[in-house]
Amino acid sequence: MSQRVLITAGASGVGRAMAEAFAEAGAQVWVADVDEAALAACPEAWQRSRVNVADEGSVASLFAEIAAEWGGLDVLCANAGIAGPTALVEDVSLDDWRACLSVNLEGAFLCSKYAAPMMKAQKSGAILITSSTAGQYGYPNRAPYAAAKWGMVGLGKTLAMELGPHGIRSNVICPGSVEGPRIEGVMEREATAKGMTRDQVYAGYASGTSMGSFVEGRDIAAMAVFLASDGARLVSGQVIAVDGHTVNPDPKV
Structure with a gap:
């Protein structure tokens, strides 16, 4: 039986790369996202649902659909997240703070909360949480x-x-700076905050890794497919960075 895989924020970016990689590996794919246009652009072979992971009712409805359609779930990729504000801590509003934690942390919690009983019933499963190298180091602004x-x-x-x-296994993937629209927005805001150019910020991010490079969505996806496979059957409780080896999380350019 092919793996049944749910990927939140799966219609674009890293999540889309994960969905494509799992589908290529022969899995059944279900993508959940808030972006209806991006969902509509996904392959018809994928199950698709508009879901707000920060809303428990929305998450509960998603898992009810999965139970009805698939009868279980083998892999949860709790991948949804937002960048949040770029500002000194004294300039961050409480609303922005709560919004960032709600989507990133509470979203992963809610999806795990509803996945756990399904996986317990079948005595198997893998939960993959997409964190960040920002979850391993301090991250100014x-x-x-x-x-x-x-x-x-x-x-x-x-x-x-x-x-x-x-x-059931659970692992955390920590991407470094991933090429794409999200990091571009972050770099532009950071450049403004620090009085630098976008290219200076980009160079600083890349030079903060021993391999001098950003990563791509496919790099994260390859790790997800491995961690969900039998090849990682005894890999659990691990925090694995896919980041070109961060050596300085806040390089000065």
Whole structure:
């Protein structure tokens, strides 16, 4: 039986790359996203649902659909997230702080909460949480994002301990700077905040890794497919960076 894989924020970016990689590996793919246009552009072979992971009712309805259609779930990729504000901590509003934690941390929690009973019933499953290297280091001007991503690491490790006795694994993937529209927006805001150019910020991010490079969505997707495979059957509770090896999370250019 092919794997049944749910990917949140799966209609674009890293999530889309994950969906394509799992589909190529022969899995059944279900993508959940808030972007209806991006969902409509996904392959017809994929199951698609408009879901707000920060809303429990929306998440509960999604998992009810999955139970009715698939009868279970083998892999949860809790991938949804937003960048949050780029500002010094004293300039971050409480509303922006809460919005960032709600989508990133609470979204991963809610999806895990509803996936766990389904996986326990079948005594197997894999939960993959997309955190960030911001969940491993301090991240100036991004306090809400870093706090959420650190929280996701704690969530993933705790799930591994709770669910391991039921045959369920949980791991956390920490992407570095991923090429694409989201990081472009972050770099533009950071450039403005620091009085730098976008290219200077880009060079600084890349030089902060030993391999001198950003990563691509396919790099994250390849790790997800591996962690969900039998080849990683005893890999659980791990936090794995796919980032070109970050050596300085806040390089000065």
